[in-house]
Amino acid sequence: MDFTGSFARFENGELYLENLYIAPYEKGSYTNVDPRRKRKLLLHRHELNKLRGKVEQKGLTLVPLKIYFNERGYAKVLLGLARGKRAYQKKEEDKKQALKRALEEL
Numbered sequence: 001m002d003f004t005g006s007f008a009r010f011e012n013g014e015l016y017l018e019n020l021y022i023a024p025y026e027k028g029s030y031t032n033v034d035p036r037r038k039r040k041l042l043l044h045r046h047e048l049n050k051l052r053g054k055v056e057q058k059g060l061t062l063v064p065l066k067i068y069f070n071e072r073g074y075a076k077v078l079l080g081l082a083r084g085k086r087a088y089q090k091k092e093e094d095k096k097q098a099l100k101r102a103l104e105e106l
Contacts, residue, residue: 001067008041008062008079010052015041017077020064041077054081 002021009016017039024032043051054060066078085093 003064006064008064010055015043015048017041017064
């Protein structure tokens with residue numbers, strides 16, 4: 001499983017997990033599905049409304065933090081609310097990385 005670049009998005013009142021890589025079954029055949037396909041997340045209506053309100057009002061993004069199986073064999077996804085970096089934060093980080101690379105070359 002690879003969480004890099006994965007996120008959850010609302011579409012038509014439902015929550016979908018996108019860009020999460022789950023390796024295809026090795027012994028599968030041509031019926032294996034795309035490893036990065038959209039996956040629908042099942043939540044109660046009040047949970048969906050609560051998350052939608054936070055995402056729309058505060059400009060946050062839902063990201064998967066952990067996937068595990070419970071005792072009944074169901075896959076569970078732990079979601080977190082994240083705020084993206086601002087432009088000035090990205091510029092500062094780029095400067096730090098460039099300085100670090102320059103020091104390593106010496």
